[in-house]
Amino acid sequence: MSLSTTKSIASLQAEASADDGTGLRRVLTATNLTMLGVGAIIGAGIFVLTGTAAATNAGPAIPLSFILAGLGCLFAGVCYAEFASMIPIAGSAYTYAYATLGEFVAWIIGWDLILEYLFGAATVAVGWSGHLIDFLNGLGIHLSTAFTAAPLAYNPITHHIDRVPGGVINLPAVLLVAAMSTLLVVGIKESARFNNVIVILKVAIVLLVIGFGAMYVNPANWHPFIPPNTGEFGHYGWSGVVRGAGVVFFAYIGFDAVSTAAQEAKNPQRDLPIGMLGSLAMCTVLYILMSLVMTGLVSYTKLNVPAPVVVALGAVPQLMWLRVFTDVGAILGLASVVLVMLMGQPRVFYSMARDGLLPAVFGKVHPKFKTPYVTTIVTGTVAAAVAAFFPIGLLGELVSIGTLLAFVIVCGGVWVLRVRSPEMHRPFKVAFVPLVPILGIVSCVGLMLSLPGDTWKRLIIWMVIGMVIYFLYSRSHSKLGNPVAGGRAAGD
Numbered sequence: 443m444s445l446s447t448t449k450s451i452a453s454l455q456a457e458a459s460a461d462d463g464t465g466l467r468r469v470l471t472a473t474n475l476t477m478l479g480v481g482a483i484i485g486a487g488i489f490v491l492t493g494t495a496a497a498t499n500a501g502p503a504i505p506l507s508f509i510l511a512g513l514g515c516l517f518a519g520v521c522y523a524e525f526a527s528m529i530p531i532a533g534s535a536y537t538y539a540y541a542t543l544g545e546f547v548a549w550i551i552g553w554d555l556i557l558e559y560l561f562g563a564a565t566v567a568v569g570w571s572g573h574l575i576d577f578l579n580g581l582g583i584h585l586s587t588a589f590t591a592a593p594l595a596y597n598p599i600t601h602h603i604d605r606v607p608g609g610v611i612n613l614p615a616v617l618l619v620a621a622m623s624t625l626l627v628v629g630i631k632e633s634a635r636f637n638n639v640i641v642i643l644k645v646a647i648v649l650l651v652i653g654f655g656a657m658y659v660n661p662a663n664w665h666p667f668i669p670p671n672t673g674e675f676g677h678y679g680w681s682g683v684v685r686g687a688g689v690v691f692f693a694y695i696g697f698d699a700v701s702t703a704a705q706e707a708k709n710p711q712r713d714l715p716i717g718m719l720g721s722l723a724m725c726t727v728l729y730i731l732m733s734l735v736m737t738g739l740v741s742y743t744k745l746n747v748p749a750p751v752v753v754a755l756g757a758v759p760q761l762m763w764l765r766v767f768t769d770v771g772a773i774l775g776l777a778s779v780v781l782v783m784l785m786g787q788p789r790v791f792y793s794m795a796r797d798g799l800l801p802a803v804f805g806k807v808h809p810k811f812k813t814p815y816v817t818t819i820v821t822g823t824v825a826a827a828v829a830a831f832f833p834i835g836l837l838g839e840l841v842s843i844g845t846l847l848a849f850v851i852v853c854g855g856v857w858v859l860r861v862r863s864p865e866m867h868r869p870f871k872v873a874f875v876p877l878v879p880i881l882g883i884v885s886c887v888g889l890m891l892s893l894p895g896d897t898w899k900r901l902i903i904w905m906v907i908g909m910v911i912y913f914l915y916s917r918s919h920s921k922l923g924n925p926v927a928g929g930r931a932a933g934d
Contacts, residue, residue, distance in 0.1 A: 479721025487693020493750020517882030533793030557844025623822025
């Protein structure tokens with residue numbers, strides 16, 4: 443079989459519409475999907491990474507970084523929406539690549555999505571742990587560093603990994619991942635309800651901080667708006683704004699996780715585009731306003747901490763009452779981000795297993811809960827281990843570059859399919875093709891190039907590992923390339 447052999451759109455659509463009682467359950471509405479998007483997006487970007495990117499990269503110009511990252515997401519988002527409405531399958535970008543660019547590229551993107559969802563969940567869990575510890579400290583409850591800090595720390599300026607004195611394991615992060623994984627095994631509808639409640643609470647808290655914080659902004663903290671470059675690319679100046687966009691891009695990855703729930707949406711052709719684009723637009727506005735308020739309340743140089751919003755509010759005595767709400771909002775909000783990230787990865791694994799590229803056990807659905815329980819447990823276990831021992835800065839950059847690569851492939855896939863099958867019905871259609879996909883590719887590649895060289899090295903190593911697995915196992919077990927062997931392997 444050629445590495446570029448594609449899976450037909452017709453077969454994918456038939457798979458999406460099939461209902462033999464053994465697959466995933468269609469229970470999610472447009473509101474659920476939008477809430478899942480907001481639940482994933484509003485989290486680490488506001489409560490963690492905004493401070494890091496402002497302090498080390500963009501300074502007060504961090505809103506410009508969010509705008510650049512948001513534009514890249516918008517171009518990619520409309521491409522995602524076109525594919526999701528055509529092919530409402532749980533595999534997200536993996537499935538879209540399989541239909542347009544071939545099995546090998548599909549495998550690469552499926553392997554790449556592990557960086558986005560699994561490592562993304564671990565990254566946010568580390569941020570959640572930082573906020574929980576800050577909240578407990580405020581209550582006079584002090585936990586041992588041995589059980590609340592990873593043994594390693596990442597320096598975003600030198601890009602070196604250092605030893606944390608006394609750090610052994612980030613136990614709170616491990617417990618959060620375990621709890622969210624358990625909820626996801628029990629059911630997607632229950633998980634969506636839990637997420638809806640948390641989203642309402644955390645958006646209300648974000649609006650409180652923006653509204654009251656704006657009253658105490660000191661414009662002097664915004665000058666110079668773009669600090670002069672230190673002489674090194676990415677450390678302030680316009681290059682810092684661009685690199686900051688690459689860092690905070692992590693904050694936007696939630697909207698595409700909505701597409702992994704395609705096989706659980708009641709009306710995917712209509713509701714998936716609404717969920718992805720609606721959540722993206724809403725959250726971009728909140729990010730810009732929040733970053734302006736944070737850098738207006740306190741000097742950007744003080745924001746490179748695990749809980750930057752709390753630090754910003756702490757600079758104004760009149761806003762101290764908001765600190766408790768902010769901590770609670772961050773604790774609840776980051777938990778919902780972890781929930782959605784942990785929801786996405788098992789469904790990608792599920793689709794890959796159904797195609798024979800992973801062992802058949804990864805495609806098992808719980809007979810009672812109708813969830814991909816095996817892959818949910820595997821994903822949760824690995825994410826918990828990563829969150830336990832690795833620092834947030836290192837994970838955040840790796841997740842960003844993996845997500846950007848996924849977006850590039852989705853944009854390219856829309857362009858390819860328009861050329862190959864222009865007559866195909868598209869419930870949601872991207873305007874100005876190929877201009878929009880090209881802009882998506884260029885903006886995402888530009889953000890990738892802004893990330894440190896060490897991040898690229900880690901991405902290359904990760905992709906080489908994925909290629910080895912593909913050629914040693916997946917290619918010979920593929921249902922598309924080996925129908926008989928694939929059928930035996932799948933066992934479904």
